[in-house]
Amino acid sequence: MNERSDFEDRLRQARTRQGLDKRPAGRGSLPPGPWGIGLRAGVEVVSALVVGIGFGFVLDRWLGTWPWLFLVFFVLGSASGVLNVYRLFNPRKTPRAN
Amino acid sequence: MAAEGKTIDALSQFELSPVLGVFGDAVSFSQSNLMMLVAVLITFLLMKLTADRGELVPGRLQALGEASYSFIAGMVRDQVGDEGKKYFPFVFSIFMFVLLGNLLGMVPYSFTFTSHIMVTLTLAIVVFLVVTCVALAIHGMHFFTYFFPEGAPKWLAPIIIPVEIISYFSRVVSLSVRLFANMVAGHVMLKVFATFVVLLGGLGAIGPFVAAMPLAVNVVLVGFEFLVAFLQAYVFAILTSIYLHDAVHLH
Known part of the structure; x- marks a missing residue:
């Protein structure tokens, strides 16, 4: 009996590996550790802010509305920085098996 | 190189200079480009040797090639x-x-081409374009619903959509800056402590004993840098696959 369930187990693993069965849902993440998470969160916030400021700057140069769009996109950039950090800890839920 | 005029010159290691004589001068072929070619060549040879032999019991080289293959697979x-x-x-x-x-x-006297923001930024832009094209190819116009999560109140759209778009574009910056900053910081630290060894070593009788301390730090740092080299390549690859996951499955 034991031998048989062992065989079933290995068969299931092999089938999953070859893509014949749906693999269990689940999404890996970056290696944990306080330094890794801290640095990654910092980079995420700063990069969102940089992109926001860049967008505002370019749009202002183009439309001649300095400094209003810059200010708006500064706020939006900080908001998406917070969103990035939120995503870092709560990745988008993905209904894998559909 | 390091301790000229008793100053710490940690950044000159990142300067580009033409190699290969006249040819390098003519087309601005720097040591960075040379290292890129070497990297591509090593990857190619490793994969070729691994695939050519294909022994049942892998040798060292084949084990290395197969390990890197199955790791990413x-x-x-x-x-x-x-x-x-x-x-x-x-x-x-x-x-x-x-x-x-x-x-x-x-490798001593070598050059780290990932320590230039232009190189990492180009890699990140390539990843970004490929991921976006994959998403557009699979989902077509439906891709743009990515920027507005289902179930959010409609009147929040003017706020949510720009925030999501900025967040999407910030991938390029975070991907490139992370790799670039890690490589630059590591190599600057190595250079600074190596300069300390030289400066303290010239302090007369006690010099060699004091200089042993930054030397010990440097030994540790070299090991740490190897860890960072692997870790940052791993992070770059895993973030690429996470973005691909988002592109394939949307949400």
């Missing part, structure tokens, strides 16, 4: 799912290029 399968198999060559190329760039930088 497993990562893509875990992150993207079974649909992700066709993106394996892309992720694998990116991973090997970044990894060899980081590791070649650890």
Whole structure:
């Protein structure tokens, strides 16, 4: 009996590996550790802010509305920085098996 | 090089200079480009030797090639799912290029091409464009619903959509800055402590004993840098596959 369930187990693993069965849902993440998470969160916030400021700057140069769009996109950039950090800890839920 | 005029010159190691004599001068072929070619060549030879022999009991070289292959294949399968198999060559190329760039930088008198923001930014833009094109090819116009999560109140759209778009574009910056900053910081630290060894070593009788301390720090740092070289290549590859997952599955 034991031998048989062992065989079933290995068969299931092999089938999953070859893509014949749906693999269990689940999404890996970056290696944990306080330094890794801290640095990654910092980079995420700063990069969102940089992109926001860049967008505002370019749009202002183009439309001649300095400094209003810059200010708006500064706020939006900080908001998406917070969103990035939120995503870092709560990745988008993905209904894998559909 | 390091301790000229008793100053610490930690940044000159990142300067580009033409190599290969007249030819290098003519087309601005720098040591960075040379290292990129070396990285591509090493990857190619490793894969070729691994695939050519294909022994049942792998030798050292074949084991290395197969380990790197199955490492990335497993990562893509875990992150993207079974649909992700066709993106394996892309992720694998990116991973090997970044990894060899980081590791070649650890060879003395070599050059770390991943320590230039322009190189990492180009890699990140390539990843970004590929991911966006994959998403557009699979989902078509439906892709743009990515920027507005289902179930959010409609009147929040003017706020949510720009925030999501900025967040999407910030991937390029975070991907490139992370790799670039890690490589630059590591190599600057190595250079600074190496300069300390030289400066303290010239302090007369007690010099060699005091200089042993920064030397010990440098020994530790070199080991740490090898860890960072692997880790940053891993992070670059896994983020690429996470973005591919988002592109394939949307939400």
